[in-house]
Amino acid sequence: MSTTNLLSVAMLTPAQRTKSLNVLTREIHACQACPRLVGWREQVAVEKRAAYRDDDYWGKAISGFGDPAAQIVILGLAPAAHGANRTGRMFTGDRSGDWLFRSMHTAGLANQAESTSSADGLTLTNAWVTSAVKCAPPLNKPTTTERDECRLFLVRELEALSAANVVICLGTFGYDAAMNFFGVRPKPRFGHGVEVPVTSSDGRKLTVICSYHVSQQNTFTKRLTEPMLDAIFTRANELAGHTVRGTV
Secondary structure (H helix, E strand, C coil): CCHHHHHHHHCCCHHHHHHHHHHHHHHHHCCCCCHHHHHHHHHHHHHCCHHHCCCCCCCCCCCCEECCCCCEEEEECCCCCCCHHHHCCCCCCCHHHHHHHHHHHHCCCECCCCCCCCCCCCCECCEEEEECCCCCCHHHCCCHHHHHHHHHHHHHHHHHCCCCCEEEEEHHHHHHHHHHHHCCCCCCCCCCCCEEEEECCCCCEEEEEEECCCCHHHHHCCCCCHHHHHHHHHHHHHHHCCCCCCCC
């Protein structure tokens, strides 16, 4: 993308920003670029998990969602096969989402502490949730080619979110995607709570914050605890200058 285009993205009005994200959302939902991912997401949507056998699975690529004027972006790996691939919204309908939205609610970024369906009334304030890869991958492991194929979607998304000044990376995959986007070389070693100052292509200053992923593997083993996750969002609010109602 040219410098002129980057600058025009940075100067989007709120209405233009929303329109840009809406166009991107439609393109993501229609994407058929990766045969393995398309086959897997559709297979899962037909075979289903027994607990959700009566649900109509989404079975398509998943776009980000939240507040287009968000200062805080949460970047994960990819949709879960029986979570977002079922419900049509990132981190919705699975235990990882239970952890994420509970912490975001505590931080004043979500209006409710849980998310069970795309029609449950969840709204985000000053936050946007997305993923580096837009389709559910087998074994939660996208290939390098699949990651690279999705990269332009993420680039366009982060450029359209021109009010963002904090990016929370959930796990190393999201962190690597963010470092690639911001052109950080060499990249600092990933670790929970690690902060990396970055500059966007249009000159904006941001901070990347690392967090262990909210996967069951991490939460069940207590590698990630609720206080640890809450601390990440408290720090993100501090950096964004966002004050939670009822606090000083």
